[in-house]
Amino acid sequence: MASYFLAEKQQFNIFDDSTVISPKLLQNDSTTSFSTITSCPGSSSSWLVRLLIKNLSDLAKDNDDHISVFFVSFIENKNFWDTAMRKLNVNISFKKSSRSKFHFHFIDCFTDLFTKKLSINDLTDLSVKTFFVNYIIRQILAKYERFSSNSKMVIFIHNPEILLSSTMLQSLTLFNLILTAIKLTKCKLLFHVSNLSPKLADFSNSLNNDNSLEYKITDYISRLHYISNFNLHITPLKTGAASDITGKLSVVNGSRPVVDVISKNDQSLSIVEKQFLYFINKDGNPVFYFM
Amino acid sequence: MSAQMITDANATILLNRLMAIKESGQNFYLVLDSFRQSSYYIIQHMIHENLKQDLDILYVSFETISRPSYATEYIDCIDISGKTLNDKIGKILKSRFGGSIGNKNKAVLMIDSLNFIKDEELSEFMQMIYNVDKNIIVIGTFHLSYPVRSVRSLHLNYPRGLEFLKFVASSIFEVLPLDYKSTNEEEKDFAEKYFGSPCHKGSNSYKYVLKLVVRKKSGRSVRFKYVVDSLKYVSSNIQDSEDEDSEYEIESSLDASKEEDLLKGLTTFRLSTTAGERKSREEVELPYMEAQSEGGRVGGAIVYEFEKDDDYDEEDAFEDPF
Numbered sequence: 317m318a319s320y321f322l323a324e325k326q327q328f329n330i331f332d333d334s335t336v337i338s339p340k341l342l343q344n345d346s347t348t349s350f351s352t353i354t355s356c357p358g359s360s361s362s363w364l365v366r367l368l369i370k371n372l373s374d375l376a377k378d379n380d381d382h383i384s385v386f387f388v389s390f391i392e393n394k395n396f397w398d399t400a401m402r403k404l405n406v407n408i409s410f411k412k413s414s415r416s417k418f419h420f421h422f423i424d425c426f427t428d429l430f431t432k433k434l435s436i437n438d439l440t441d442l443s444v445k446t447f448f449v450n451y452i453i454r455q456i457l458a459k460y461e462r463f464s465s466n467s468k469m470v471i472f473i474h475n476p477e478i479l480l481s482s483t484m485l486q487s488l489t490l491f492n493l494i495l496t497a498i499k500l501t502k503c504k505l506l507f508h509v510s511n512l513s514p515k516l517a518d519f520s521n522s523l524n525n526d527n528s529l530e531y532k533i534t535d536y537i538s539r540l541h542y543i544s545n546f547n548l549h550i551t552p553l554k555t556g557a558a559s560d561i562t563g564k565l566s567v568v569n570g571s572r573p574v575v576d577v578i579s580k581n582d583q584s585l586s587i588v589e590k591q592f593l594y595f596i597n598k599d600g601n602p603v604f605y606f607m
Numbered sequence: 608m609s610a611q612m613i614t615d616a617n618a619t620i621l622l623n624r625l626m627a628i629k630e631s632g633q634n635f636y637l638v639l640d641s642f643r644q645s646s647y648y649i650i651q652h653m654i655h656e657n658l659k660q661d662l663d664i665l666y667v668s669f670e671t672i673s674r675p676s677y678a679t680e681y682i683d684c685i686d687i688s689g690k691t692l693n694d695k696i697g698k699i700l701k702s703r704f705g706g707s708i709g710n711k712n713k714a715v716l717m718i719d720s721l722n723f724i725k726d727e728e729l730s731e732f733m734q735m736i737y738n739v740d741k742n743i744i745v746i747g748t749f750h751l752s753y754p755v756r757s758v759r760s761l762h763l764n765y766p767r768g769l770e771f772l773k774f775v776a777s778s779i780f781e782v783l784p785l786d787y788k789s790t791n792e793e794e795k796d797f798a799e800k801y802f803g804s805p806c807h808k809g810s811n812s813y814k815y816v817l818k819l820v821v822r823k824k825s826g827r828s829v830r831f832k833y834v835v836d837s838l839k840y841v842s843s844n845i846q847d848s849e850d851e852d853s854e855y856e857i858e859s860s861l862d863a864s865k866e867e868d869l870l871k872g873l874t875t876f877r878l879s880t881t882a883g884e885r886k887s888r889e890e891v892e893l894p895y896m897e898a899q900s901e902g903g904r905v906g907g908a909i910v911y912e913f914e915k916d917d918d919y920d921e922e923d924a925f926e927d928p929f
Contacts, residue, residue, distance in 0.1 A: 492685050496685060538642075538754065539753075540748075542720070568807065568808060569807035570811065573647070589809070
């Protein structure tokens with residue numbers, strides 16, 4: 317524990333050019349980056365998501381580009397994020413005429429999901445797929461076209477694997493839907509946020525039932541990890557609780573580097589693999605310590 | 608010493624020739640990767656080695672987000688499988704190569720992940736490719752850390768995808784992170800068990816370990832192990848202290864988990880061994896291992912040394928009398 321006290325406060329950054337989200341990443345026209353944010357029981361990723369959104373809004377302020385964030389959530393409603401954004405001092409009310417260069421669109425997949433959006437009597441693979449395409453992908457495209465065209469699109473998708481546990485949707489179908497969403501929307505960056513229960517995501521290769529939820533979730537998360545450019549993983553402290561440390565955040569390389577490092581040779585866009593200890597203070601802001 | 612140097616040089620030349628797709632008879636490269644070290648860098652390395660020659664690269668994508676710059680044709684196969692997939696790729700292959708690759712350009716079919724093709728459809732898929740032209744070079748990645756499907760009611764006697772691919776591949780590239788041996792197993796177990804993430808620090812670096820198995824036309828196969836740096840495009844052969852096999856590793860870990868199950872809940876004492884303890888136990892060099900290295904050279908020959916009272920009998924007592 318002593319080392320924790322000796323540890324110095326750290327600037328939090330993911331990229332080699334000391335940024336959380338590098339502006340170069342959004343300017344790059346040809347590529348889309350994909351990142352997973354995972355947390356496990358005993359920790360939460362909402363502070364990190366807030367930090368990323370705040371960062372994107374600052375980025376829009378400092379640069380010429382307009383940035384639009386599409387937030388697709390399966391576990392929160394719009395009010396939750398309205399409050400969160402207000403606390404962060406991020407202006408999310410926008411009109412086409414307004415000067416704000418940052419647009420925040422919320423797509424609510426939580427309210428009335430099983431009563432209005434999906435029919436409880438028809439939860440087959442196909443009907444959930446249709447819902448995903450029609451409700452989520454089409455809505456993103458329509459809103460983008462209407463309010464934010466020419467802006468750089470960033471998508472957050474929060475806990476879509478809830479569909480795996482509550483419907484007949486197959487893991488491969490959901491994975492293909494995520495890929496389709498990336499390809500159709502041509503977004504610059506997609507964050508897949510999920511809370512993994514180790515009971516459900518078992519990477520030890522000991523699953524023995526293809527139709528079990530464990531298989532579906534593990535298969536889905538595995539597939540995501542093979543296409544990700546970087547992974548952010550949040551865990552609670554190994555030792556349990558501490559009054560001055562909330563948990564640990566690991567920034568890890570994904571299966572593919574952010575840019576074609578070899579052909580483009582741009583090191584500033586590479587990830588700095590790091591582990592941080594973080595502490596969420598009373599205002600809900602994180603303080604980082606180097607590990 | 609000099610023999611060792613020759614082996615090293617041979618190993619490096621072989622790898623360079625394979626990367627440059629110059630080795631004859633090698634038309635199916637199977638790349639095995641995992642969460643911790645993906646096939647990205649080795650594929651990039653191969654592309655770099657081939658910049659000078661005109662490669663026709665058809666990229667079959669099941670999971671790639673953006674089209675790679677080196678692909679001459681990009682075949683998007685999201686959400687298709689089975690016959691539709693075979694028909695689609697077959698049609699494109701036929702229209703491009705139509706049985707006449709000849710000597711000019713080399714045709715490469717790159718598949719970003721063979722995991723997306725069902726076990727029972729793999730043989731048909733491979734057959735379809737080589738039916739068009741057997742000179743097509745297939746470079747396919749197979750992810751090792753996917754959960755394995757267990758329901759196989761229809762195709763009970765069919766081999767697993769990985770087994771089949773290992774059987775038909777002409778060379779197998781297995782990529783591993785540099786620290787694949789030294790990772791603290793106990794810590795990893797803990798992380799995976801309680802914190803459900805497959806990612807660890809030190810993964811997916813441009814510097815990695817490569818285990819290579821090359822099957823020659825003669826039927827002989829050679830194994831080498833390298834440390835490859837795909838930013839500088841250099842590789843060096845390394846020696847294996849123990850003659851290990853990936854299959855063997857799987858088996859031993861299975862045994863260990865069985866042992867753990869047997870001893871579970873019997874007493875309040877811990878009778879099983881942890882991964883870390885097992886690892887250190889395996890590392891202990893036992894005295895007879897040294898004898899093996901010298902005596903092993905004689906192989907299985909029976910060497911009988913006569914003593915002075917021994918009666919020498921020319922006839923073979925076990926010979927068939929008829």
